[in-house]
């Protein structure tokens with residue numbers, strides 16, 4: 001599978017680039033790459049400033065020029081287009097505890113049932129930024145953006161999606177947007193006092 005990490009956006013609630021914040025001493029984006037890399041044929045990072053990620057074993061791209069900075073859907077479109085065909089795992093760069101096992105499960109359902117996307121649901125919330133997409137959804141993502149719709153939900157409304165409920169407790173789709181959530185993540189990672197700050 002292709003793993004596509006979304007690392008654009010403003011991080012305005014956090015006030016700094018979430019991808020580069022350290023949890024358990026390791027930058028979040030590097031944690032994600034370490035977890036998902038072994039399962040990935042190719043890793044693609046879509047960022048505003050790709051130079052920040054040159055240390056990674058990944059294809060580094062900016063959002064497609066027509067949709068630059070238009071939110072996660074712009075990154076999804078750019079990543080799926082680069083992937084060309086086949087299954088892709090989309091992952092936001094602010095998810096410190098992603099699970100390769102869950103990612104592989106989503107991709108295997110995608111392949112088995114020939115869906116355009118398989119999106120997890122956890123505690124009644126959709127998580128389309130840790131989800132499997134077939135690269136063929138790129139065209140619909142582009143049309144959605146061209147129609148002026150920027151929400152990922154608008155894409156999901158137009159493609160064949162299977163929803164997968166995550167049972168029980170899980171940190172795999174947990175993401176951090178604020179400093180409070182970052183402190184919580186540092187604690188969850190076992191540092192006790194959030195002393196990565």
Ligand SMILES: Nc1nc2c(ncn2[C@@H]2O[C@H](COP(=O)(O)OP(=O)(O)OP(=O)(O)O)[C@@H](O)[C@H]2O)c(=O)[nH]1
Pocket residue numbers: 006007008009010011012013014046047048063068069070071072074075076091092093094129177
């Ligand atoms: N490639 C790309 N990724 C994006 C863009 N906007 C957000 N993302 C990514 O999408 C994920 C979710 O982003 P959000 O938390 O909704 O937005 P954000 O801009 O990072 O943060 P806020 O400014 O606090 O809303 C993160 O992985 C972001 O890096 C964008 O325009 N392009």
